[in-house]
Amino acid sequence: MGTVNFSDVITFEGKVVVVTGISGGIGSVIGKVFEDYGAKVVGTGTRSKIGDSQVDYHVCDVTDHDACEKFCKSTIEKYGHIDVLVNCAGITRDALTKKMSEEQFDRVIDVNLKGVWNMTRVIGPHMQAQKGGSIINISSVVGVYGNIGQVNYAATKAGLIGMTKTWAKEFSYKHANVRVNAIAPGYTMTDMLNTVPKDLLEKFASQTMLGRIADPREVANVVLFLASDLSSYITGTTIHVDGGMRL
Numbered sequence: 001m002g003t004v005n006f007s008d009v010i011t012f013e014g015k016v017v018v019v020t021g022i023s024g025g026i027g028s029v030i031g032k033v034f035e036d037y038g039a040k041v042v043g044t045g046t047r048s049k050i051g052d053s054q055v056d057y058h059v060c061d062v063t064d065h066d067a068c069e070k071f072c073k074s075t076i077e078k079y080g081h082i083d084v085l086v087n088c089a090g091i092t093r094d095a096l097t098k099k100m101s102e103e104q105f106d107r108v109i110d111v112n113l114k115g116v117w118n119m120t121r122v123i124g125p126h127m128q129a130q131k132g133g134s135i136i137n138i139s140s141v142v143g144v145y146g147n148i149g150q151v152n153y154a155a156t157k158a159g160l161i162g163m164t165k166t167w168a169k170e171f172s173y174k175h176a177n178v179r180v181n182a183i184a185p186g187y188t189m190t191d192m193l194n195t196v197p198k199d200l201l202e203k204f205a206s207q208t209m210l211g212r213i214a215d216p217r218e219v220a221n222v223v224l225f226l227a228s229d230l231s232s233y234i235t236g237t238t239i240h241v242d243g244g245m246r247l
């Protein structure tokens with residue numbers, strides 16, 4: 001592609017973008033950014049409804065295999081195509097390994113790992129058949145570096161990086177232009193951090209080169225980049241959005 005004019009390539013007019021976890025702190029901003037760039041945004045979450053927006057919102061628990069299949073197929077039927085999938089739904093159930101219950105372990109695996117598979121197993125092959133699309137999985141720095149009290153969460157977020165590489169290979173078979181990438185955000189100011197003590201948050205902020213926690217928009221901007229043609233030669237990779245946390 002060589003030199004590009006940004007305003008020409010960052011347009012999602014006519015594109016259908018599916019965002020899971022769109023009621024959340026990061027997902028809602030991702031949905032908004034895509035809307036701003038002209039996309040038809042189809043969002044899922046567990047809440048019964050979301051605030052004012054043009055998002056075509058559906059309650060769909062990502063752990064429900066059949067509901068995900070139904071949602072994906074009906075979205076393809078309704079719009080004729082899905083161009084971007086952002087797997088953003090995710091939860092934490094933190095505890096030290098010796099105190100973690102089986103329920104805590106299984107629940108996080110079900111939502112963060114199997115939930116991503118439930119959606120992508122339908123939308124990935126659809127993109128492959130239409131020979132184009134971009135899938136973005138929201139991983140975490142915890143999946144790369146580990147974190148005390150988050151063995152379940154770390155396993156899922158590391159697992160997403162493996163899934164990302166596998167799907168980058170699978171869905172581009174015979175040179176289908178389907179790109180699959182992951183983002184590993186550092187600590188980002190959303191409800192997910194509500195359970196983290198303030199002094200610990202300050203410590204995390206001070207560990208970054210930029211001295212602060214991320215704003216969700218800073219993650220959404222990279223999602224937009226990975227979904228757009230600006231990243232047309234990037235696939236199978238994980239971009240860290242962590243303020244230089246481990247430099």
Ligand SMILES: NC(=O)c1ccc[n+]([C@@H]2O[C@H](COP(=O)([O-])OP(=O)(O)OC[C@H]3O[C@@H](n4cnc5c(N)ncnc54)[C@H](O)[C@@H]3O)[C@@H](O)[C@H]2O)c1
Pocket residue numbers: 020021022023024025026027044045046047060061062063087088089090091111115138139140141184185186187188189190191192193
């Ligand atoms: N906030 C952070 O510091 C941070 C850092 C790194 C990665 N992440 C990741 O970013 C993503 C979004 O996190 P957030 O901070 O916006 O959290 P959030 O708690 O604000 O939002 C989570 C979203 O996931 C949805 N969700 C939860 N369980 C679900 C289920 N079973 N089925 C469908 N949807 C479900 C919720 O409805 C909500 O929309 C997550 O995958 C999280 O792991 C967050």
